Amino acid sequence: GPLSVGEFAKLLRKEASEVIRKLIPIGVMATINQEIDVDTMTLVAEEFGVTVIYKEEFDESNIEEIEEVDEKENLQERPPVVTIMGHVDHGKTTLLDKIRSTNVTSGEAGGITQHIGAYQVEISGKKITFLDTPGHAAFTTMRARGAEVTDITILVVAADDGVMPQTIEAINHAKAANVPIIVAVNKMDKLDANPDRIKQQLTEYGLVPEDWGGDTIFVPVSAINGEGMEDLLEMILLVSEVQELKANPDKRARGVVIEAELDKGRGAVATVLIQNGTLKVGDGIVAGNYFGKIRAMINDHGRRVKVAPPSMPVEILGLPDVPSAGDPFMVFDDEKKARAIADKRNQKQREEERGAKTRVTLDDLFKQIQEGEVKELNVIIKADVHGSAEAMRGSLEKIDIEGARVKIIHTAVGAITESDIILASASNAVIIGFNVRPEPNARATAEQEKVEIRLHRVIYKAIEEIEAAMKGLLDPEF
Numbered sequence: 001g002p003l004s005v006g007e008f009a010k011l012l013r014k015e016a017s018e019v020i021r022k023l024i025p026i027g028v029m030a031t032i033n034q035e036i037d038v039d040t041m042t043l044v045a046e047e048f049g050v051t052v053i054y055k056e057e058f059d060e061s062n063i064e065e066i067e068e069v070d071e072k073e074n075l076q077e078r079p080p081v082v083t084i085m086g087h088v089d090h091g092k093t094t095l096l097d098k099i100r101s102t103n104v105t106s107g108e109a110g111g112i113t114q115h116i117g118a119y120q121v122e123i124s125g126k127k128i129t130f131l132d133t134p135g136h137a138a139f140t141t142m143r144a145r146g147a148e149v150t151d152i153t154i155l156v157v158a159a160d161d162g163v164m165p166q167t168i169e170a171i172n173h174a175k176a177a178n179v180p181i182i183v184a185v186n187k188m189d190k191l192d193a194n195p196d197r198i199k200q201q202l203t204e205y206g207l208v209p210e211d212w213g214g215d216t217i218f219v220p221v222s223a224i225n226g227e228g229m230e231d232l233l234e235m236i237l238l239v240s241e242v243q244e245l246k247a248n249p250d251k252r253a254r255g256v257v258i259e260a261e262l263d264k265g266r267g268a269v270a271t272v273l274i275q276n277g278t279l280k281v282g283d284g285i286v287a288g289n290y291f292g293k294i295r296a297m298i299n300d301h302g303r304r305v306k307v308a309p310p311s312m313p314v315e316i317l318g319l320p321d322v323p324s325a326g327d328p329f330m331v332f333d334d335e336k337k338a339r340a341i342a343d344k345r346n347q348k349q350r351e352e353e354r355g356a357k358t359r360v361t362l363d364d365l366f367k368q369i370q371e372g373e374v375k376e377l378n379v380i381i382k383a384d385v386h387g388s389a390e391a392m393r394g395s396l397e398k399i400d401i402e403g404a405r406v407k408i409i410h411t412a413v414g415a416i417t418e419s420d421i422i423l424a425s426a427s428n429a430v431i432i433g434f435n436v437r438p439e440p441n442a443r444a445t446a447e448q449e450k451v452e453i454r455l456h457r458v459i460y461k462a463i464e465e466i467e468a469a470m471k472g473l474l475d476p477e478f
């Protein structure tokens with residue numbers, strides 16, 4: 001926070017008078033006891049050749065932010081975490097099943113596979129973790145909750161069909177999360193498979209195959225007969241090598257809840273993905289708002305395990321209640337502290353539910369631009385026809401008001417769906433509907449997530465509205 005000139009001078013190991021002298025040219029007339037803000041301190045410190053690092057006030061219940069820095073020598077390679085996305089019926093589930101049944105982790109051969117929300121396979125002695133809820137609902141729900149678990153996205157496109165609305169949605173979801181995409185051109189066994197058409201179509205969305213001079217990996221596969229499956233897994237390893245995914249297995253674990261439910265016999269059961277450290281039976285953890293001790297851990301083959309290293313998914317028993325998918329979890333050595341943190345998170349959540357979440361709205365956009373909080377307004381366009389969506393995109397992208405710009409993160413034809421709302425929520429975007437309406441459940445989700453939807457029937461009105469909002473000239477009629 002702010003400091004007095006005197007305190008600040010002490011930190012800099014300078015005389016207060018020297019600081020005061022540096023303040024004058026930047027228009028600040030201050031006495032020794034007067035407080036100056038962080039920006040001013042930064043400017044003055046620069047004059048003395050010092051860089052100010054400003055630490056936010058530390059809130060311990062924010063376990064997402066507690067992070068011990070790992071020394072380089074403690075870091076080890078960890079398996080990539082992969083999500084499969086694509087249009088319905090293009091073969092996501094079949095692909096996940098095929099990969100799982102043909103690439104069992106060593107030591108697990110013959111084990112019964114059990115659905116716990118994620119699984120690991122082994123290829124060339126290396127592991128890969130797959131989240132086995134196909135589709136982008138899981139992916140975006142987690143992102144909306146601030147959990148970035150996916151390292152690589154496999155975009156499944158059926159070679160006998162082509163790029164479809166959910167294909168494009170998936171691309172935009174992955175791009176918004178900055179996750180690299182590998183394209184699996186599926187159903188190559190079909191007589192009418194046309195992989196070149198898929199390549200052609202995806203080029204329009206910035207996914208240009210390597211053999212056409214781009215940098216996107218395309219792998220032809222058949223999830224039915226297993227063709228290309230090895231290649232696909234090898235490509236995943238290749239991309240993950242470039243990412244240099246690392247973690248420190250020698251510390252207390254932290255990660256994310258993938259799914260959770262109340263089991264009649266076993267009580268609260270949660271599948272967690274370890275992102276760093278190693279989870280052990282007996283560890284005290286905070287998951288979401290709950291504190292519990294790990295009573296047992298079960299792997300994706302239904303076997304009990306005692307430890308779970310980075311990128312491994314395990315089911316855990318021992319929580320008093322069911323956390324939500326996307327909730328972070330973390331191990332604490334100090335049980336009292338852990339309980340206190342869980343209580344505080346619980347309380348914070350109740351407060352948040354009472355108060356509104358902060359979201360970009362057109363009404364306060366100008367203020368947020370002025371305060372430097374917003375430089376890009378993220379927008380999702382839904383329209384009745386392709387032509388109007390593109391026309392709207394073109395005009396909105398041209399807007400530039402005092403350095404603030406419009407960034408279109410997704411355009412599509414059709415009604416506003418729940419998936420649009422979740423993408424908007426995860427990306428802090430507003431949705432513009434042109435001659436379309438939200439589906440009933442989308443409307444409810446929008447209210448819950450505080451996502452703004454603006455409906456229009458005339459393109460220039462929509463554009464005028466955004467411009468007015470960015471200039472702070474929006475009529476307060478809404």
Ligand code: GDP
Nearest residue numbers: 087088089090091092093094186187222223224
């Ligand atoms: P999802 O909706 O993307 O999960 O798609 P599914 O995995 O349920 O597959 C939809 C349909 O396509 C099913 O009838 C699958 O048997 C079929 N299918 C999936 N992959 C292939 C493939 O590689 N070749 C052929 N011929 N059919 C496939």
